[in-house]
Amino acid sequence: MENREFDYEVVEEITTRWSPRAFDPEREVPQEDLMAMLEAARYAPSCFNEQPWRFILGRRGDETYDKIKEALKDTNREWASSASVLMMILSRQKFEKNQKDNRWHLFDAGTAWGYFSLEAERRGLITHAMGGFSVDKVREAFEVPEDVSIIAAVAVGYYGDKASLSPENLKKEKPSPRDDIDEIVVEGLSE
Template sequence: MKELREDVEGKRNAEYEISPLFLNRYSPRALERDMNQEDLMALFEAARWAPSSYNNQSWRFMYATYEDQEWEDFCSLMNDFNRDWAEKGYALVVVASKTTFDHNGEESITHSFDTGAAWENLALEAARRDLVAHGMQGFDYKKAKEVLDIPEGFEVEAMVAIGSKGDESELPEDMRVEPNGRKDMDEIVAQGSFDF
């Protein structure tokens, strides 16, 4: 991906030269189902290659597509606001992370950090393919653990709605998402100490 997409151009500007892929990735809520299982598996493949402490690969992705019997179980996890837009997508994913290391059973302090890297890989691959991967926290974490039989030793991290891009203008005003900016570098980066 060598250039900014039309929906992003003029709305996002980097202070330093980076790949347009990072600016093209954002989280619209207008979803459609114009993708397939191979597209979805490619997103998980990108996630699979994320870095992790001791190569533990703590992340676990449980999903259902709108064609699956489990679709309603996944939809029932979301709050009403998220369900209204997310159930129009192709797939719903619950992301969990293993809290211990495979090689010695000890606590993995970076399990969430590493799983976040895997999620970012998935999101960037979705952007590269002009698909949407919209992460969210507006769902019932406890119910997700129960409904999806997630065992002890795993922490539910987030939920993701995946689909092709729809038309934002067809959504109610309060659901529409535009590409937004980011904090200035000096608000997130400090040399030497916590100087913000």
């Protein structure tokens, strides 16, 4: 894949997954595929098996989708509006059993998102997570309690025509490079 060189063999979906912006506005994600992606997320590991992640899912044309779309920053709404599914990733900040702060909840929710995205890739779908959205709009639209973090928005669908993108987004429509292993491990690698 352009901009990506793997030094070691890994799961194939890791080698092919990236975050495109060109979604097919005509194709819908089948319910079976969406449920399988959620099943993959459901089986992510979490601290004390808390499973703090929560998802808000909207399908193109329904009210939930429109609320999520409205919360996106204009630069993301421009291309994400073609996705079949828009989703919000949330996470409970406290342990359910004792209401103490769960400082691992974001880590756990991120792991669930990773499982979701790899299952999407396995099924021939694309995903693009976004931080460009209004937390306040999401909190208000879905009445999200204050002790629940609103982490990311995600577009899900099939790859579409790159020509549909603005010139600015078209320039970004490629896999981004990755740092070498020796750049991300600060200690413990031996030659």
